[in-house]
Amino acid sequence: MELREIEIFLALAEELHFGRTADRLHVTPARVSQAIKKQERVIGAELFKRTSRNVQLTPIGKQLRDGLADGYRQIQEALAAAAAAGQGMIGELHIGYATAWCGNLIVAATDTFRTRHPDCQVHIYESPMLDPLGPLRDGSRDLQLIELPIDEPDIVNGPVLFSEPRALVVPADHPFAELETVSMEDLADAPLITITGQPQYFLDLHYPRRTPNGRRIPRGPSTTAWQEVLALVGAGKGVSPTSARAAQYYSRPDIVYVPFRDAPPVEYGLLWSATGNIPKVRAFVQTVLETAAVRTAAAGGGSAAPKSP
Structure with missing residues (x-):
């Protein structure tokens, strides 16, 4: 019995319907019927009882199903593992x-x-x-x-x-905290807390040195950890830009996230x-x-x- 014939037998044993089995295996119902008849000739006994209304396994069909199922599953698992290895998926x-x-x-x-x-x-x-x-x-x-x-x-x-939209993290008692939005120009009016360890072009975009109108942006402390950025802002050492979504994950009583109205997204x-x-x-x-x-x-x-x- 070929592997495809075993697959057809096991699928029909599960579906108990020639049409559904054919759809599941992408073959015609005639192909399913031919395969089952061939298996029955080889075994010398009926595997299924067919009527116009239903399909049922015979006792020999149930015995064959139970004997083949585990072996077929092991073959499929071995083939899948070999395919994964061949495709580098291990x-x-x-x-x-x-x-x-x-x-x-x-x-x-x-x-x-x-x-x-x-x-x-x-x-x-x-x-x-x-x-x-x-x-x-x-x-x-x-x-x-x-x-x-x-x-x-x-x-x-x-x-x-x-x-994500950009926001400015500011101390809770800072005048910016009372605003609905801030502008990139507002960065000239507060020390900017920055990070280190990133490429310079990255820092120039996220922590600019001048506003769009050319005003100098004062520098505050610099750090290498996000929680330290929040601690410095909360201590009143300056402000820092971030994604507006940070407010959902990193809320603190000593800081406020104010949306930018004119900054590019992150x-x-x-x-x-x-x-x-x-x-x-x-x-x-x-x-x-x-x-x-x-x-x-x-x-x-x-x-x-x-x-x-």
Whole structure:
């Protein structure tokens, strides 16, 4: 009995309907009937009782079903494992993320990916603000979902997954805290708390030195950790720009998030090493794209839809 014939027999034993079995296996009902008749000739006994109203397994059919089911399952699992190995879908993936909302997307995508590729273990990490590209370069991360822009010759920029409005984190007792919105020009009127460890072009976009009208933006303290940024703002040492969504995850009684009315949005995208474009990385990127698209659709549009590489 050939593998395809076993598949047809087991499917009919489950469906007990020639039409449904044919649809499930993408064959014609005649093909199903021919396969079963051939099996019955080889065995020398009926496997199914057919009437105009129903199909039932005979006792010998039940015996054959029970004897074949486990073996067929093992064959399918072995074939799937071999296919996964051949496609590079085994081993481990190490995924980094920059913020809590990026982490939520990565976790959701990982759940889907693990279902599709159970032989590939996925590990998730929060990315450091200090040298976020280092883990990609030393091989300890395969992918990162972080804020853009990143323009490095050894790093591949994948798709932009979403963007978020920008806000300014200010001390709760600061005059800005009473405003409904702030302007980029307002940055000239308060020390700007910045971070270190990022490329200069990244810092120039997120922590500019001058306003759009050319006014100098004073510098406050600099740090390498997001919680330290919030602590410095809460202590009245200055203000700092961020995604407006941070207010949902990092609320404190000593700070206020005030939306910008004229700042560009914060974009988030996937990055990987130029030497790490392997099948399982590409498969995970596709899974994240699908997950982000579903979330965007569920939100009724919302943030920018993901764009394929």
